[in-house]
Amino acid sequence: MLGLKLATDPHWVNIAEKTIDEILTDHAYCEQKAASTCISLIIQFPDRKELVEEITPIVAEEWGHFRKVLKELKSRGYTFGRNRTDNYVTELMKFQRKGGREEERLMDKLLISAMIEARSCERFRLLSLHISDEKLKDFYHEFMVSEAGHYRTFLDLAKLYAPEEKVKSRWQEMLEFEADIMRRREVRGDRIH
Numbered sequence: 001m002l003g004l005k006l007a008t009d010p011h012w013v014n015i016a017e018k019t020i021d022e023i024l025t026d027h028a029y030c031e032q033k034a035a036s037t038c039i040s041l042i043i044q045f046p047d048r049k050e051l052v053e054e055i056t057p058i059v060a061e062e063w064g065h066f067r068k069v070l071k072e073l074k075s076r077g078y079t080f081g082r083n084r085t086d087n088y089v090t091e092l093m094k095f096q097r098k099g100g101r102e103e104e105r106l107m108d109k110l111l112i113s114a115m116i117e118a119r120s121c122e123r124f125r126l127l128s129l130h131i132s133d134e135k136l137k138d139f140y141h142e143f144m145v146s147e148a149g150h151y152r153t154f155l156d157l158a159k160l161y162a163p164e165e166k167v168k169s170r171w172q173e174m175l176e177f178e179a180d181i182m183r184r185r186e187v188r189g190d191r192i193h
Contacts, residue, residue, distance in 0.1 A: 002118040002121060002122055002148075002151065003118070003171075003175055004118060004119065004122060004175065004178070004179070005175050005176060005178070005179035006178075006179040006182045006183060007122070008122060008123060008126060008182075009187065010126055010129075010130055011187075012123070012126060012187055012189065013126050013127055013129075013130040013131055014130075014189075015187060015188070015189030016127065016131075016189040016190075017131050017132060017133065017189075018189055019189050019190045020076075020133070020136070021073070021076070021078040021081070022081065022189070022190035022191075023189070023190065023191070023192065024069055024072055024073050024076070024078065025073065025078070025080060025081035025082075026084065026190060026191045026192050027069050027143075027192050028066055028069040028070055028073065028080060029083050029084070029086075030086070030120065030192050030193070031062050031063070031065040031066035031069060032062075032063075032066045033086070033089075034058075034062040034065075034116070034117075034150075035058075035059050035062035035063045035066065037113060038055045038056075038058050038059045038062065038113075039059055041055055041109060041110075041113075042055055042056065042059075044109075045106060048106070048161065050157065050160055051157055051161070054153055054156075054157060055153075055157075058150055058153065061146065061150075065143065065146070072139065084191075086191075086193060087185075088119070088181065088185070088191075088193035089116060089193065091181045092112050092115060092116065092177075092178065092181065093112065095108065095112065095173075095174055095177050096108040096109065096112060103161060103162050104162070106158075106161055106162075107158050107161065107162040107166070107167060107170060108170070110154045110155070110157050110158040110161075111154070111155070111158055111167070111170060111171055111174050112174070113150075113154045114150075114151050114154035114155045114158070114171075115174055115175075115178055116193070117147045117148075117150040117151040117154060118147075118151045119178070119193055120143075120147045120192060120193070121144050121147035121148045121151055123192055123193070124140045124141075124143045124144035124147060125140075125144045127140035128140040128141035128144050155167070155171070158171075
């Protein structure tokens with residue numbers, strides 16, 4: 001469904017659950033950054049009525065997810081750790097065109113957001129299926145479903161504001177670009193991405 005060109009090795013879950021406090025902290029920051037990204041899109045493109053209408057509820061949902069992950073950290077006796085640079089997102093941002101037409105810049109921003117949601121969805125799915133903690137299986141299943149919806153929203157918005165064939169072509173380029181990023185990355189158990 002997601003079309004990712006390079007799947008995460010399911011053994012990532014075994015590494016991740018050894019440092020679940022780090023995964024939860026990183027997850028909280030991912031949710032916080034997702035809300036901020038949506039706010040930024042609304043600020044940059046306030047004249048795009050459908051974008052504002054579709055993304056505004058995502059801001060609230062992502063912030064609610066942030067609060068939910070903080071609550072889970074606290075319930076496990078963990079503290080909210082420090083933020084770390086998300087090198088995955090930093091690398092993805094290199095795909096974004098600088099300058100050019102607003103339509104193309106908007107399309108790239110929406111596709112990058114869709115890609116982040118797709119990879120998060122894939123990782124949350126793995127956690128929901130393979131983590132040994134039953135409570136976290138349900139916890140991550142809920143996040144997986146939500147991320148899948150956000151992924152679709154961002155792709156649909158891209159198709160609304162740019163010709164569908166251009167979006168499909170650019171999305172394929174992004175899938176290849178992202179797969180290359182994933183091939184070069186070391187597998188880490190302390191990060192969602």
